[in-house]
Amino acid sequence: MRCVLLSDTLDLRALFGTALAAVADRVEIVDHPAEHPEEVRLALGWNPPPDAFARYPNLAAICSIGAGADNLLACPGLPEPVAVVRVVDPDQARAMSHFVLWHLIGHQRRFSAYAENQRAGRWQRLGQRAAAEVPVGILGYGRIGRQVAADIAALGFPVAAWSRSPGADEPGIARHHGTDGLAALLARTEVLVNLLPLTPETTGLLDAARLRRLRPGAFLIHVGRGPQLVEADLLATLDDGTLAGAALDVFAREPLDAGHPFWRHPRIAVTPHEACDASDAAVAAAVAATAEALAAGRPIPHAVDRMRGY
Ligand code: GLV
Numbered sequence: 001m002r003c004v005l006l007s008d009t010l011d012l013r014a015l016f017g018t019a020l021a022a023v024a025d026r027v028e029i030v031d032h033p034a035e036h037p038e039e040v041r042l043a044l045g046w047n048p049p050p051d052a053f054a055r056y057p058n059l060a061a062i063c064s065i066g067a068g069a070d071n072l073l074a075c076p077g078l079p080e081p082v083a084v085v086r087v088v089d090p091d092q093a094r095a096m097s098h099f100v101l102w103h104l105i106g107h108q109r110r111f112s113a114y115a116e117n118q119r120a121g122r123w124q125r126l127g128q129r130a131a132a133e134v135p136v137g138i139l140g141y142g143r144i145g146r147q148v149a150a151d152i153a154a155l156g157f158p159v160a161a162w163s164r165s166p167g168a169d170e171p172g173i174a175r176h177h178g179t180d181g182l183a184a185l186l187a188r189t190e191v192l193v194n195l196l197p198l199t200p201e202t203t204g205l206l207d208a209a210r211l212r213r214l215r216p217g218a219f220l221i222h223v224g225r226g227p228q229l230v231e232a233d234l235l236a237t238l239d240d241g242t243l244a245g246a247a248l249d250v251f252a253r254e255p256l257d258a259g260h261p262f263w264r265h266p267r268i269a270v271t272p273h274e275a276c277d278a279s280d281a282a283v284a285a286a287v288a289a290t291a292e293a294l295a296a297g298r299p300i301p302h303a304v305d306r307m308r309g310y
Contacts (some may be wrong), residue, residue, distance in 0.1 A: 006048035019280035023288035070198040093147035094275035131156035137189030186213035198225035199310035208233035
């Protein structure tokens with residue numbers, strides 16, 4: 001099946017060409033604008049050009065290059081019947097878990113204070129807190145959220161997770177849902193990990209009122225999507241002492257502007273939307289699985305519920 005590459009911002013052939021060559025028995029990769037556009041039923045996309053969808057009248061599915069598909073769902077020209085497919089990659093979930101643990105333990109064991117002390121040539125023992133004394137709240141309990149929650153719980157941190165639908169508590173993980181559940185989770189949380197997908201309901205969710213519900217000296221690990229955090233409110237809650245610090249991997253505008261105050265804030269750690277990538281092989285496997293499902297007329301694995309937004 002022919003698969004057209006659609007991106008205004010990334011060279012998808014350079015990024016995924018080698019991995020896609022491994023599925024060439026099922027997928028023929030073509031560049032946009034492709035010849036014989038009526039023969040194209042599949043696309044791989046990230047920030048697709050605005051005119052792209054009008055050109056391919058028989059497009060049936062578009063695959064994302066990551067776990068999130070918000071970037072594709074937000075395309076104004078995306079026709080209703082086109083299935084949007086996200087990547088589900090267990091290695092990506094593990095990489096996210098490592099990233100979150102880095103910042104969680106960094107906060108618990110005060111790594112940035114030691115780094116400051118080293119720069120000042122200061123020998124000062126800062127004391128230790130056990131993991132059991134640092135409650136963690138996880139927003140989002142999909143495949144990645146479950147991996148992160150399980151790994152954190154295994155290290156002895158008390159974990160609570162918040163999701164859209166209710167679910168029973170699991171060993172070491174208290175489950176919450178709904179508005180009351182969010183308030184309860186925030187009130188018991190010192191380290192808040194945001195892994196939510198971007199939807200109208202999660203846009204602006206992390207505002208000053210909600211951040212102020214966290215335990216004193218809280219720490220935010222923000223790895224969902226930029227527009228979920230009200231950036232000015234983060235600065236206000238750091239400045240008024242509500243938050244001890246924040247690790248941010250996603251931003252309202254990416255790349256982060258050179259003059260943005262986050263870059264130089266002493267209690268903010270910035271990384272360039274790279275907490276965890278789906279592997280090239282997982283992206284190619286998702287494209288191949290989508291091609292096979294389309295060819296066989298079967299349901300497409302990991303197609304996003306377009307009403308729900310993830
Ligand atoms: C990264 O942000 C992804 O969606 O995989």
